[in-house]
Amino acid sequence: MVTNVMVVGVGGQGSLLASKLLGHVVMTKGYDVKVSEVHGMSQRGGSVVTYVRFGEKVYSPVIDKGEADYIISFETLEAARYLEFLKPGGRVIVNAQEIDPMPVITGAATYPEGLLDKMKETGAQVDAMDALDIACEAGSPKATNIVLMGRFSKYFDGITEEEWMKSLEACVPAKFLELNKKAFQLGRDN
Amino acid sequence: MSRKAGYAMKELMLGNKAFARGLYEAGVSVASSYPGTPSTEVTEEVAKFDEVYTEWAPNEKVAMEVAFGASLAGKRSFCGMKHVGMNVAADPLFTVAYTGVNAGMVICVADDAGMHSSQNEQDSRHYAVSAKIPMLEPSDSSEALNFAKQAYEISEKFDTPVIMKMCTRVAHSQSLVETSERVLPEVKTYEKDIAKYVMMPGNAIKRHPIVEKRMDDLRAFAETTDLNRIDEGSDNAMGFITSSTSYQYVKEVFGDKYPVLKLGLVHPIPANKIKAFSEKVDKLVVVEELDPVFEEQIKAMGIEVSGKDILPILGEFSQSLLTEKFGLEKKDTCSALEGLPIRPPVMCAGCPHRGMFYTLKKNKCTVLGDIGCYTLGAVAPLSTIEMTLCMGASVSSIHGFNKALGSESEGKTVAVIGDSTFMHSGMTGLANIAYNQSNSTVVILDNSITGMTGHQQNPTTGFNIKGDPAGKIDLEALCKAMGFNRVRVVDPYDLAEADKVVKEELAANEPSVIISRRPCALLKYVKHKPSLHVDRDNCKSCRACMQIGCPAISFKEGKAWVDNTLCVGCGVCQQLCHFDALLTPENEPKTVLLPPDKAVIL
Ligand SMILES: Cc1ncc(C[n+]2csc(CCOP(=O)(O)OP(=O)(O)O)c2C)c(N)n1
Numbered sequence: 001m002v003t004n005v006m007v008v009g010v011g012g013q014g015s016l017l018a019s020k021l022l023g024h025v026v027m028t029k030g031y032d033v034k035v036s037e038v039h040g041m042s043q044r045g046g047s048v049v050t051y052v053r054f055g056e057k058v059y060s061p062v063i064d065k066g067e068a069d070y071i072i073s074f075e076t077l078e079a080a081r082y083l084e085f086l087k088p089g090g091r092v093i094v095n096a097q098e099i100d101p102m103p104v105i106t107g108a109a110t111y112p113e114g115l116l117d118k119m120k121e122t123g124a125q126v127d128a129m130d131a132l133d134i135a136c137e138a139g140s141p142k143a144t145n146i147v148l149m150g151r152f153s154k155y156f157d158g159i160t161e162e163e164w165m166k167s168l169e170a171c172v173p174a175k176f177l178e179l180n181k182k183a184f185q186l187g188r189d190n
Numbered sequence: 191m192s193r194k195a196g197y198a199m200k201e202l203m204l205g206n207k208a209f210a211r212g213l214y215e216a217g218v219s220v221a222s223s224y225p226g227t228p229s230t231e232v233t234e235e236v237a238k239f240d241e242v243y244t245e246w247a248p249n250e251k252v253a254m255e256v257a258f259g260a261s262l263a264g265k266r267s268f269c270g271m272k273h274v275g276m277n278v279a280a281d282p283l284f285t286v287a288y289t290g291v292n293a294g295m296v297i298c299v300a301d302d303a304g305m306h307s308s309q310n311e312q313d314s315r316h317y318a319v320s321a322k323i324p325m326l327e328p329s330d331s332s333e334a335l336n337f338a339k340q341a342y343e344i345s346e347k348f349d350t351p352v353i354m355k356m357c358t359r360v361a362h363s364q365s366l367v368e369t370s371e372r373v374l375p376e377v378k379t380y381e382k383d384i385a386k387y388v389m390m391p392g393n394a395i396k397r398h399p400i401v402e403k404r405m406d407d408l409r410a411f412a413e414t415t416d417l418n419r420i421d422e423g424s425d426n427a428m429g430f431i432t433s434s435t436s437y438q439y440v441k442e443v444f445g446d447k448y449p450v451l452k453l454g455l456v457h458p459i460p461a462n463k464i465k466a467f468s469e470k471v472d473k474l475v476v477v478e479e480l481d482p483v484f485e486e487q488i489k490a491m492g493i494e495v496s497g498k499d500i501l502p503i504l505g506e507f508s509q510s511l512l513t514e515k516f517g518l519e520k521k522d523t524c525s526a527l528e529g530l531p532i533r534p535p536v537m538c539a540g541c542p543h544r545g546m547f548y549t550l551k552k553n554k555c556t557v558l559g560d561i562g563c564y565t566l567g568a569v570a571p572l573s574t575i576e577m578t579l580c581m582g583a584s585v586s587s588i589h590g591f592n593k594a595l596g597s598e599s600e601g602k603t604v605a606v607i608g609d610s611t612f613m614h615s616g617m618t619g620l621a622n623i624a625y626n627q628s629n630s631t632v633v634i635l636d637n638s639i640t641g642m643t644g645h646q647q648n649p650t651t652g653f654n655i656k657g658d659p660a661g662k663i664d665l666e667a668l669c670k671a672m673g674f675n676r677v678r679v680v681d682p683y684d685l686a687e688a689d690k691v692v693k694e695e696l697a698a699n700e701p702s703v704i705i706s707r708r709p710c711a712l713l714k715y716v717k718h719k720p721s722l723h724v725d726r727d728n729c730k731s732c733r734a735c736m737q738i739g740c741p742a743i744s745f746k747e748g749k750a751w752v753d754n755t756l757c758v759g760c761g762v763c764q765q766l767c768h769f770d771a772l773l774t775p776e777n778e779p780k781t782v783l784l785p786p787d788k789a790v791i792l
Contacts (some may be wrong), residue, residue: 011535023364027202034330035202035364038306039227039644044566045741046535061330061363061435061443064510066523077530084526099753100744101533105736106571107745109531122525141755 002055005152006064008082010099011048011073012146017171018072019050021149025159025167026054036061047078047101055092067143072152074131074144075099080115083122092124093152095131095144127151134186146172161188200366205356208331209298210235212338213347216294217374218242218268220260224254224614225643226272227307228361229300233270236645237655241372241705246587246646246655249581249614250275250484254282261295261351262387266342270298273314274580278615284321285389286351288397290404293378294345297323297340300356303479304506309561309580312506313480318353318457325353325410325457326417329437331365337454341405342375348404357455357479358640359435359506360578392637409458418453418463423447429471431464431484431495435507436477442509443518459484461491468493475500479507532615537566540711540718540758542637545682546606547572548738549689550633553696555604558591560616562608563641563710571739575606582615585632592628600629601696604704607632610640610648613663623701624673628767631695632703634665635682637710645713669703676702683687683708685765713756719759720775724750728771735763735772 005022007015016037033054035179051063065084071092073079079094086092096116099168112118120126129151135143146168153164165181172180203211203278209232213221221244223233237244247253253269254356260267271279276299283297299317302308318325326341328334334356341352396489398767412418422428425447430440433453440450448500451467453459468474468488474487476497477513485497500515501507513520537544547567550557551574559565560583568575577587584605592600623630638644647653652662669677676698680691695702711717721742736743742756743763750771764772 011534012538020364023202027366029199032366033202033364036359037204037362037364039230039362044535044563045533045538047533058365060509061359061365061436061438062508064508066510066520066521067558069346077533079526081530081533086524088522088524090524100741101531102536102739102741103531103534105741105744106739107733107736108570111531112527115527118527122527124524 002058004068005052005070005072006063006072006082006085007050007052007067007072008078009048010078011045013048013074014142015048015050015074016175018145020053021167021171022152023054024171026052026163028163028167029159031055032058034058034061039087047081049082050060068173070152070155072148073110074148076115076128077101077111080112080119083119083124086124089123089125091127091155092131093127095148096128097130097132097144118170129185129187134190137181138183138186139179143179145185147187148181150184151190153184153188200368201336201754202364203331203367204231204364205328205331205334205362206231207235208335209328209354211367211369212297212335213268214239214242215335215372216339216342216781217266217371217372218342219265221245221268221270221702222247222260223268223270223298224248224250224253224275225640225646226300227643228302228358229272229275229298229356230271230643231361231502232298232356233655236268241324244655246640246648247306248649250279250312251281254279254286255360257295257297258282258286258289258291258351258572261291261293263380264293266294266375268298270430271300272308273299273301274308274310275299275311276314276317278581279318282520283317283323283351285394287321287323287401288389288394289387290349290400291345291351292380293375294342295351297353298356299352299353300358300361302358304358306358308673309578311480312593313483314353314355315456315483316481318355319483322405323351323353323457324348324455325455326454327355327434327723328360328454329434329452329765330360331363333454334360335367335369337417344411344646346375348408350404350767352705353432354383357434359728368642376650383387405458409461410532412455413462415455416458419452419503420456420467421446421450421452423449426471428473428475429467429545430475430477431467432477432490433484434479435730436479439509439512440477440509443512450474452777453484455785456484459487463492464488465491467769469497477501477507477512492697509615513718531694534569536569536739537567539710539740539756541704542708542762543567543635543713544572544738544740545685545688545762546635546706548572549682549685549692550574552694555692555696556599556604558588558603558605560605560607560611561642562611562635563637564606564608567606569739571737581611582619585612585616585619586622588630589623589626601752604631604633604692604696606635607667608641609636609638609650610646612648613664617668620703621771625771628701629699630701632701634703636705638707639710639713641712642709645710674701674703676700677705678702679705681708682706683760683762685755685762711760719761721754721757722752722759722761722764722772722774723754724752725771728769730769730771732768734766734768737766738762
């Protein structure tokens with residue numbers, strides 16, 4: 001059995017660190033794991049997606065439509081964009097922040113309303129939170145990614161809080177460690 | 191959740207980093223590359239090992255020749271590039287096949303099926319075939335590490351450069367690897383050998399048969415090497431021949447059901463092994479991304495095989511694509527939400543390119559573009575760039591454009607090119623303008639870094655790949671030395687000045703260069719001003735500030751709104767506002783200050 005987690009957001013929001021953390025923690029648990037990233041053009045404020053897959057044996061590095069057990073989204077519209085990748089009844093952990101894409105900024109499109117409800121109507125389990133506010137409470141808006149990972153961690157009984165913290169230590173530079181630990185904790189407890 | 195023993199010893203590593211680790215373990219001494227997604231991190235990672243001299247070369251041809259020189263001198267060497275970089279380096283490539291090597295030489299080429307970050311999706315295997323050079327292709331990080339080491343063995347054993355082909359999904363996926371120690375190869379010395387290394391007709395004609403003989407030897411090697419392996423299956427109704435990431439998709443979809451001949455050495459391919467495999471299975475299918483390179487060779491062997499009759503020639507594969515094409519049952523999905531606005535990449539808030547594009551648009555210029563972050567100048571709302579072909583083409587093409595149209599286009603047309611791209615292949619085009627004299631205006635968008643590929647140093651930045659001070663090419667002096675009398679430097683954050691300079695240079699009756707200089711807003715040393723904010727009483731909702739496509743500015747409740755997590759206070763939008771609605775926090779100076787040694791501010 002392979003567990004599939006997609007981490008999606010807007011280029012520059014820190015999806016690489018989030019997927020690195022998850023990849024690390026499941027590796028320490030002894031799973032085979034693949035993490036697929038995006039570099040280059042798509043990082044320039046565009047829609048970005050990374051895939052984390054773990055289990056006994058993982059072949060494909062990517063997650064396809066209908067395969068994701070979880071989608072962790074740093075932004076509301078991006079969660080909606082990738083919804084089709086979710087297994088029926090899968091879980092979405094979403095930062096309720098809304099960031100206007102360029103077509104909305106130029107007036108060529110409008111930011112869709114009621115996206116969280118529309119997502120729920122498809123049968124997805126939607127767990128929305130103000131991760132940006134919580135990150136600011138932890139000390140920096142940049143820690144939004146780790147707040148969401150904290151929330152996500154609640155869904156895994158097999159990985160203890162201590163194991164997550166150890167992986168944070170391995171993945172985050174020392175000077176940001178306290179901030180990120182706090183952000184993770186707040187996300188987990190919220 | 192179960193624990194599988196043994197994995198704890200392993201490390202989760204990016205394909206490109208694993209490749210770099212393999213280079214290190216193989217005892218490589220010299221690495222020279224030009225960045226290009228998805229190849230860049232191989233070189234960035236190998237640069238972290240002090241034992242390996244690593245550099246960014248101005249372009250791929252230079253990089254390959256540097257690597258050749260090091261190999262000739264007797265040290266294992268490496269050069270890396272993306273697929274289109276191989277076009278630039280094709281000249282040395284075809285002849286280095288003739289000279290062969292002294293110490294091992296490995297060339298990384300990274301393909302980008304699906305064009306995540308590229309201007310085309312060419313299949314680099316054609317280069318291996320036509321240049322007659324062996325090519326390896328790993329399918330995950332562990333293979334990237336081990337194949338890199340094997341590549342050097344092959345290079346030295348067969349006296350040939352070896353190409354290692356990566357692709358986006360192998361280069362940019364992390365999977366588990368096991369590392370080992372660096373082992374230095376047997377010492378080689380440089381020895382003068384004119385017949386082998388001077389490729390003039392009389393010598394080259396004697397080398398060609400050696401190349402053909404070497405290919406025969408490699409074909410024999412392909413039959414026995416463990417780079418090619420068969421995963422047995424339980425059902426011989428079908429059998430697959432595949433490589434790279436396509437192998438992973440085949441295994442994902444079919445598991446161990448059908449036998450798979452997985453090729454790690456993708457040129458030359460093992461004819462006997464393929465024939466024997468084909469006889470074992472009822473239906474033989476090649477699963478390969480992009481062109482039918484294996485398929486056509488297998489057909490030429492007289493073996494019946496499927497491939498592109500089932501699978502597309504375009505784009506990337508995936509497990510769902512295989513599921514669909516082989517008529518298997520589709521997975522249920524959550525229903526898609528329709529009509530969502532797209533989120534294309536954009537120029538960052540504070541990007542220095544923005545002010546120059548605004549100015550060119552205002553002056554109704556025809557803009558011939560080039561490749562870099564500034565290619566986003568073609569995207570709405572700026573929609574200014576009208577042509578982008580390949581690196582350097584802006585400067586060469588404007589000359590042709592103006593020669594064709596004369597006064598009809600001169601004075602209205604500009605070429606825009608980034609600092610790294612100018613060093614890569616813009617200089618030769620500029621030499622042509624200086625030599626064959628067209629009244630062309632070239633704008634060098636000098637943001638003091640190679641931005642698009644993630645901040646690599648280049649010959650204009652004054653730093654090397656390790657971030658240490660290095661030689662720094664003076665663009666103004668260079669252009670002047672080429673014969674340009676008119677070389678202007680302007681700060682693109684200063685819209686009035688930029689407008690004045692563009693107007694003057696377009697009006698001038700001779701070729702000119704405008705250097706639009708301001709460091710990339712994402713560079714660590716660049717100090718930002720605090721975010722602007724909107725005075726909602728002053729804002730008349732005229733949207734003048736929205737013409738520049740800044741991701742930090744949007745409309746909220748009928749008025750402009752600045753996202754203070756993005757805004758870096760560059761002040762370009764302020765200069766467009768007629769109503770003083772975009773305000774700098776109290777007591778802040780209006781211009782952005784930079785450390786004096788990092789940038790020239792006029
Ligand atoms: C032949 C070739 N090599 C490499 C690349 C990858 N590439 C795309 S843009 C770019 C450099 C852009 O740097 P610069 O010209 O300084 O512009 P910036 O992105 O900083 O605005 C590179 C290396 C390419 N497209 N073609």
